[in-house]
Amino acid sequence: MSTSTTTTGAGLEGVIAGESEICYIDGNAGILSYRGYNIHTLADNAKFEEVIYLLWHGTLPKPDELAKLKRALASNHAIPFEVVAFLKGVPPGAAPMDVLRTAVSMLSLYDPLARDMSPDANATKATKLMAQTATIVATFDHLRKGTEVVAPDPSLGFAASFLHILTGKKPDDVMEHAFDVALTLHADHELNASTFAARVTAATLSDIYSCATSAIGALKGPLHGGANEDVIKLLLEVGEADKAVERAKDMLARKIKIPGFGHRVYRTEDPRATHLRVMSEELGKRTGHENLFLMSQRVEKTVSEAKKLNPNVDFYSASTYYSLGIPIDLFTSVFAISRMSGWTAHILEQYKNNRLIRPRAEYKGNPDGMPWIPMEKR
Numbered sequence: 054m055s056t057s058t059t060t061t062g063a064g065l066e067g068v069i070a071g072e073s074e075i076c077y078i079d080g081n082a083g084i085l086s087y088r089g090y091n092i093h094t095l096a097d098n099a100k101f102e103e104v105i106y107l108l109w110h111g112t113l114p115k116p117d118e119l120a121k122l123k124r125a126l127a128s129n130h131a132i133p134f135e136v137v138a139f140l141k142g143v144p145p146g147a148a149p150m151d152v153l154r155t156a157v158s159m160l161s162l163y164d165p166l167a168r169d170m171s172p173d174a175n176a177t178k179a180t181k182l183m184a185q186t187a188t189i190v191a192t193f194d195h196l197r198k199g200t201e202v203v204a205p206d207p208s209l210g211f212a213a214s215f216l217h218i219l220t221g222k223k224p225d226d227v228m229e230h231a232f233d234v235a236l237t238l239h240a241d242h243e244l245n246a247s248t249f250a251a252r253v254t255a256a257t258l259s260d261i262y263s264c265a266t267s268a269i270g271a272l273k274g275p276l277h278g279g280a281n282e283d284v285i286k287l288l289l290e291v292g293e294a295d296k297a298v299e300r301a302k303d304m305l306a307r308k309i310k311i312p313g314f315g316h317r318v319y320r321t322e323d324p325r326a327t328h329l330r331v332m333s334e335e336l337g338k339r340t341g342h343e344n345l346f347l348m349s350q351r352v353e354k355t356v357s358e359a360k361k362l363n364p365n366v367d368f369y370s371a372s373t374y375y376s377l378g379i380p381i382d383l384f385t386s387v388f389a390i391s392r393m394s395g396w397t398a399h400i401l402e403q404y405k406n407n408r409l410i411r412p413r414a415e416y417k418g419n420p421d422g423m424p425w426i427p428m429e430k431r
């Protein structure tokens with residue numbers, strides 16, 4: 054029985070599911086660009102706040118526009134005390150992505166603009182989400198460790214400010230720059246699963262907090278953003294390069310997916326991995342974690358030779374984040390902090406020119422007309 058005129062492969066592979074002006078990917082040529090600016094150009098030149106502006110507005114910010122955005126992010130840093138109370142009360146051992154998902158959802162309850170769907174209100178809420186996601190992640194980490202929540206220094210840029218409120222230390226220029234680039238590289242990626250989830254929610258004209266909550270739920274999965282945590286756990290567990298190679302071979306032989314490899318769209322190297330590999334090596338040398346880079350490199354060679362699979366964004370971001378001093382179980386949450394820029398850009402774009410996203414399924418079940426079976430005869 055067929056219910057549709059067009060069928061697709063599993064997982065909507067290759068399906069063009071909507072129009073967007075935000076992000077371009079050519080998976081065969083290994084090209085990624087935001088609003089026409091190639092990711093290598095952005096990684097070499099942009100500050101993350103410029104990328105946020107670019108994703109939201111489509112142009113690079115002029116000095117006054119950038120200053121205004123920075124002020125808006127700084128002034129929206131604080132989260133409602135009810136959300137802080139929730140963060141204090143989460144059960145021990147709660148998964149940070151579950152906490153983040155719930156806390157972001159809670160933000161709507163304390164935002165007077167929550168139900169205002171005007172473009173201005175939605176832009177303001179996007180700014181709040183951008184600033185407050187970082188605050189939630191850092192505040193939760195302090196509360197669970199019993200360390201003092203760090204007040205932000207408004208003179209710091211987004212990247213330095215987050216490392217400061219998370220670790221209590223202001224990063225030096227090298228660490229700040231590395232994290233800034235990592236944020237830029239993770240900012241957007243077209244209709245990846247979480248962004249698609251956000252757009253599907255937006256297309257029902259639900260509020261932006263609901264859209265962001267949908268996205269965080271999708272990012273959490275190990276096939277998506279959850280992979281960066283799995284990568285570092287694997288590297289730390291095996292501990293040395295030879296063992297890492299053996300583990301990778303064993304996983305391949307048993308057809309277990311190795312986290313941080315493969316991609317639905319790229320058939321070449323993921324252009325984000327090109328930068329993260331360099332950062333992993335540089336920061337590893339600097340912080341005494343070069344071993345993680347060397348292990349990663351050996352695993353990459355093994356997986357590439359055996360299966361022709363390339364590392365994706367999550368593979369070298371794992372060792373990069375580790376060297377930046379980010380707690381392992383916050384890796385996916387840190388991905389969410391950056392991707393909030395892309396999610397919100399896509400949500401605002403969806404609102405601007407909306408039509409409900411409602412595809413069909415190819416029905417494979419029983420034919421219609423099954424006779425009813427009384428309870429006693431089942």
Ligand SMILES: CC(C)(COP(=O)(O)OP(=O)(O)OC[C@H]1O[C@@H](n2cnc3c(N)ncnc32)[C@H](O)[C@@H]1OP(=O)(O)O)[C@@H](O)C(=O)NCCC(=O)NCCS
Pocket residue numbers: 064275276277278280305309310311312313314315316317318360362365366367
């Ligand atoms: C990203 C991912 C979900 C893409 O999935 P997909 O497009 O559905 O690709 P498939 O699962 O159909 O994989 C295609 C082939 O590559 C293999 N493959 C893909 N990723 C693999 C991995 N990480 N390790 C080992 N083999 C992998 C599959 O086993 C399959 O091989 P086969 O044709 O011999 O059966 C997948 O590569 C994956 O699970 N990677 C690990 C998780 C991860 O890093 N996610 C972050 C993505 S940015």
